[in-house]
Amino acid sequence: MKQLLSFIKKEFAHVLRDRKTLLILFGLPIVQIIIFGFALTNEVKNAKIIVMDEAKDIASQEIISKVSASNYFEIEKSILSQQQIEESFKKGIIKMVLVFPSGFNNDLMHMQKAQVQVIADASDPNTANTLTNYLSAIIMDYQQMLNKGTSLPYRITTETRMLYNPQLKGVQNFVPGLMALVLMLVCVMMTAISIVKEKELGTMEILLVSPLKPIIVILSKVIPYLVLSVVNGVIILLLSVFLLGLPIRGSIPLLLLESVLFIITSLSLGLLISMATETQQAAMLVSVMGMLLPTMLFSGFMFPIENMPLLLQVISNVVPAKWYYIIVKSIMIKGLGFSSIWKESIILGIMTLVLTVASLKKFKIRLA
Amino acid sequence: MRTLKFLLQKEFLQIFRNKSILVMILVMPVIQLIILPLAANYEVKNINLCVVDHDHSRASQELLSKITASGYFKLAGYTSSYDEAFKLIEMDRADLLLEIPQGFEGKLIRFNEQKLFTAINAINGIKAGLGGAYLINIIKDYNTNLRSDWIQHPRVNQLPTIEVTASNWFNPLMNYRLFMVPGILALLITMIGAFLSSMNIVREKEIGTIEQINVTPIKKYHFLMGKLIPFWILGLVVLTIGLLVTRFVYGIIPQGSILLLYGFVAVYQLAVLGLGLLISTYSDTQQQAMFVAFFFIMIFILMGGLFTSIDSMPEWAQVVTRFNPIRYIIDVMRMVVLKGSGFSDIRVHFATVFLFAIVLNGWAILNYSKTS
Numbered sequence: 173m174k175q176l177l178s179f180i181k182k183e184f185a186h187v188l189r190d191r192k193t194l195l196i197l198f199g200l201p202i203v204q205i206i207i208f209g210f211a212l213t214n215e216v217k218n219a220k221i222i223v224m225d226e227a228k229d230i231a232s233q234e235i236i237s238k239v240s241a242s243n244y245f246e247i248e249k250s251i252l253s254q255q256q257i258e259e260s261f262k263k264g265i266i267k268m269v270l271v272f273p274s275g276f277n278n279d280l281m282h283m284q285k286a287q288v289q290v291i292a293d294a295s296d297p298n299t300a301n302t303l304t305n306y307l308s309a310i311i312m313d314y315q316q317m318l319n320k321g322t323s324l325p326y327r328i329t330t331e332t333r334m335l336y337n338p339q340l341k342g343v344q345n346f347v348p349g350l351m352a353l354v355l356m357l358v359c360v361m362m363t364a365i366s367i368v369k370e371k372e373l374g375t376m377e378i379l380l381v382s383p384l385k386p387i388i389v390i391l392s393k394v395i396p397y398l399v400l401s402v403v404n405g406v407i408i409l410l411l412s413v414f415l416l417g418l419p420i421r422g423s424i425p426l427l428l429l430e431s432v433l434f435i436i437t438s439l440s441l442g443l444l445i446s447m448a449t450e451t452q453q454a455a456m457l458v459s460v461m462g463m464l465l466p467t468m469l470f471s472g473f474m475f476p477i478e479n480m481p482l483l484l485q486v487i488s489n490v491v492p493a494k495w496y497y498i499i500v501k502s503i504m505i506k507g508l509g510f511s512s513i514w515k516e517s518i519i520l521g522i523m524t525l526v527l528t529v530a531s532l533k534k535f536k537i538r539l540a
Numbered sequence: 541m542r543t544l545k546f547l548l549q550k551e552f553l554q555i556f557r558n559k560s561i562l563v564m565i566l567v568m569p570v571i572q573l574i575i576l577p578l579a580a581n582y583e584v585k586n587i588n589l590c591v592v593d594h595d596h597s598r599a600s601q602e603l604l605s606k607i608t609a610s611g612y613f614k615l616a617g618y619t620s621s622y623d624e625a626f627k628l629i630e631m632d633r634a635d636l637l638l639e640i641p642q643g644f645e646g647k648l649i650r651f652n653e654q655k656l657f658t659a660i661n662a663i664n665g666i667k668a669g670l671g672g673a674y675l676i677n678i679i680k681d682y683n684t685n686l687r688s689d690w691i692q693h694p695r696v697n698q699l700p701t702i703e704v705t706a707s708n709w710f711n712p713l714m715n716y717r718l719f720m721v722p723g724i725l726a727l728l729i730t731m732i733g734a735f736l737s738s739m740n741i742v743r744e745k746e747i748g749t750i751e752q753i754n755v756t757p758i759k760k761y762h763f764l765m766g767k768l769i770p771f772w773i774l775g776l777v778v779l780t781i782g783l784l785v786t787r788f789v790y791g792i793i794p795q796g797s798i799l800l801l802y803g804f805v806a807v808y809q810l811a812v813l814g815l816g817l818l819i820s821t822y823s824d825t826q827q828q829a830m831f832v833a834f835f836f837i838m839i840f841i842l843m844g845g846l847f848t849s850i851d852s853m854p855e856w857a858q859v860v861t862r863f864n865p866i867r868y869i870i871d872v873m874r875m876v877v878l879k880g881s882g883f884s885d886i887r888v889h890f891a892t893v894f895l896f897a898i899v900l901n902g903w904a905i906l907n908y909s910k911t912s
Contacts, residue, residue, distance in 0.1 A: 192823065196831045203839060211857035212848045219851060261709060262881040264871060284700045294708030295878040296719050299849055304706045305673050315702050326690060327653045328683045330676050334662035335629065344663045365827050452826045453739060457564050469579045476667060478586050480579050505663055506630055
């Protein structure tokens with residue numbers, strides 16, 4: 173026991189001495205919270221558009237003023253030639269062109285029907301779609317204003333409620349994802365690299381010839397990162413509660429417990445990588461390739477899993493972060509209890525067991 | 541010049557000798573370029589819908605079949621109570637529930653007006669927003685059809701209507717991959733350049749071989765150029781591989797000039813490698829260098845406009861993105877590949893990135909000292 177303690181102390185000293193890495197480890201989640209919380213939105217706002225008004229009558233002017241009054245659009249300028257449209261798109265300064273054909277108001281009043289053309293830069297399809305929707309809504313609004321007084325028969329209206337996240341912020345989606353990402357980063361990359369480093373520098377040999385049991389060597393390597401990860405997780409939670417105002421709806425002890433489970437899963441994974449690689453560069457590439465990217469991709473926090481091809485959906489099941497992400501989302505945002513996440517917890521538990529056994533088996537006390 | 545030649549020879553030898561790293565440099569981008577766009581798909585479809593039908597009328601059935609026929613929605617459940625449907629949302633089996641009130645059809649005829657209710661799981665904001673908009677559009681459509689079915693005579697529309705015709709340029713089929721692939725290629729070039737160059741000099745520091753170089757008459761800039769040029773060439777090789785994958789796997793043919801792309805990437809690479817070198821000169825261990833590089837690349841990627849549009853960011857964040865090299869390459873890649881923009885359209889990008897290259901490399905050279 174005393175051996176273990178003094179060994180853990182040595183490892184802590186190693187970790188705490190490297191100030192720059194430590195700074196990054198704690199700085200990364202903070203910066204990401206700020207970026208995700210305040211800089212990134214999926215909302216489309218202030219899209220620059222061009223209006224090509226060949227009609228210049230009351231109707232077109234009124235619609236234009238409605239468009240420029242909305243938050244979604246910013247009218248860049250008004251032009252008249254087709255060629256300028258293409259040029260502006262190619263320069264990438266505008267997202268959309270709104271064209272009123274000549275005689276717009278005339279058509280509307282006398283033929284009861286007029287056309288508006290919308291040209292969108294669909295190289296970004298979702299933005300194009302969203303903007304077209306917004307613009308149609310504004311035009312429909314105008315049309316309804318024209319038709320006021322005459323109410324349509326058989327009207328079906330829809331009342332929509334956005335659950336969990338009424339303002340459609342990105343935060344709800346990403347805080348759980350960020351937890352998974354940062355814990356993964358600390359546990360897998362840091363453990364893998366720090367153990368391989370001892371191999372590369374030759375100090376591993378010294379540890380192996382010492383009377384310490386291999387299990388103690390491993391434990392003491394792993395425990396500092398466990399502590400660091402828990403601290404990091406708590407920081408993320410505190411920031412998200414106090415800075416982003418995202419409350420934790422479910423039980424906090426349960427959340428912490430599940431986090432520790434996930435941390436142990438990641439640590440055993442880092443251990444396995446360190447057993448299988450020989451140089452720090454290789455360990456880094458494997459953990460980035462093998463863990464970080466899959467975590468970002470397949471946990472479902474950046475990209476919806478159900479949109480992926482079936483093969484990738486199947487692959488996503490072996491990524492631990494996916495299950496952890498579901499757990500955090502359920503506890504934090506939906507406020508559910510253990511009864512609805514026991515399945516995910518068991519899966520994580522089994523993964524941990526398999527990974528630990530595999531890495532212990534791979535652990536060689538003798539050098540090749 | 542001769543010194544540089546020998547240094548280059550040394551660097552290339554080191555790169556080619558380490559087969560596993562070389563394979564990773566060349567194979568990783570291909571695999572990522574194939575997997576990432578498949579996974580990074582924001583196209584919203586296959587939304588799981590749960591219907592709570594209290595009405596069971598012909599009208600409600602028609603509405604339902606219209607919704608499922610749209611292709612955006614999959615019927616995940618058909619329950620008789622709101623609570624059951626809500627359970628499905630809690631378990632993530634459904635994203636959206638639509639409640640049709642009792643007597644929907646009858647009351648619609650009697651009162652001329654009826655209200656439907658939808659609740660959307662909005663944890664994922666985009667999906668909720670677009671999914672809700674799709675559903676409302678379908679209901680509106682259904683409403684219009686129903687009106688023209690139920691009202692016999694007025695063939696001519698009495699009320700003035702404005703028709704919006706939308707045309708989607710540069711990507712008429714609204715293919716999301718067309719948007720993602722060039723951006724991801726830009727990302728890969730950046731990541732490889734930044735990570736490798738940042739770890740390279742530190743490795744010599746850590747192993748101790750840098751002392752040997754420091755005592756030779758090799759000049760600072762010779763040494764750094766020797767480090768830089770091999771990765772610069774590798775970056776262009778990665779671009780070539782990437783463009784081939786883009787062409788033959790995704791069938792995306794760049795609209796603009798390929799030469800222009802190479803020209804831009806060549807300048808851009810200098811900036812990225814400069815960043816890597818700079819990190820390298822500030823770090824003592826590979827682990828440190830990697831984490832610092834990771835930190836910056838992560839922020840650059842998030843703020844680069846790959847996944848979320850820069851225009852929607854608040855003012856301060858938009859100012860920050862001006863100092864983000866990744867922003868420029870993602871922009872240029874998309875502009876040249878998708879829209880066929882020419883040199884005059886991207887000359888500002890060129891100048892900015894060139895400036896980055898000079899500042900970062902100059903800083904790295906100043907900061908690298910041969911004596912410790």
